[in-house]
Amino acid sequence: MNILIVLITFIAMEGATWLIHKYVMHGFLWVLHRDHHDHSTDGPLERNDLFFIIFAIPAILLMFVGVKNGYSPSFYIGLGITLYGLAYFLVHDVFIHQRLSIFRQTESPYFRAIRRAHKQHHKHLGKEEGECFGFLWVPIKYFKLYFKK
Template identity: 75%
Template sequence: MEPITWLIHKYVMHGFLWVLHKDHHDHSHEGKFEKNDYFFFIFSIPAILLFYYGSLKDFNYLFFIGLGITLYGIAYFFVHDIFIHQRIKVFRDTQSPYFLAIRRAHKQHHKHIQKEEGECFGFLFVPIKYFKIYFKN
């Protein structure tokens, strides 16, 4: 899922659907929800369809692709929304080099408030330079 996520983030969210993702970068939204939150629904549609068609006959591979998308979405919610953006105030004081590297890379991504010139479009795998900061021997 990570390469697909990278492509979708760079070319869809920072491309033709920037209108939904923009408020996530410039914080122009009011309240707890952003237009960016619509992606939860947009990305759930293929998973639901895959669950449905994959369960019609002996739970074929389509079902398990839908399951993979769903599990990745759950991971995204916990890591991105809860851990990185602190929508629920937990896991603030982690000392995990892995999670600190992910948080740092995401901050680099948000340094750019326009859709162009972005970096770090990945989610669970980020450039090695961010890991080197925290994995010191």
């Protein structure tokens, strides 16, 4: 049952990420996200990196409360959020934006589709007219570019 909670939370985070990215990061917290699009920050960190802390706090609190209550479901929800955050870091920051110089080349149609959709997202420098707000699931048209029929 606990593994199911983690899995459902991980999957639900994709929807939450889409909503937060579109309506919060490209909305009232654009001031933090803008430098991720226009690259106006010098150095390895961006204001956008504060979202790591913003998203980590609920996961940490859920895990803390869950442990305190004998590994209640809140622990496994927090774990699912944390695992999604790890996947996000590895795919978005390491693979797509190359913050670490590894995984530069791939023949995987799935990862190539994700990279292409993310490039489409970043072609818009402003907060309006964005597209491809998802992370692990992007519009089908990008998958069709790389998956052979």
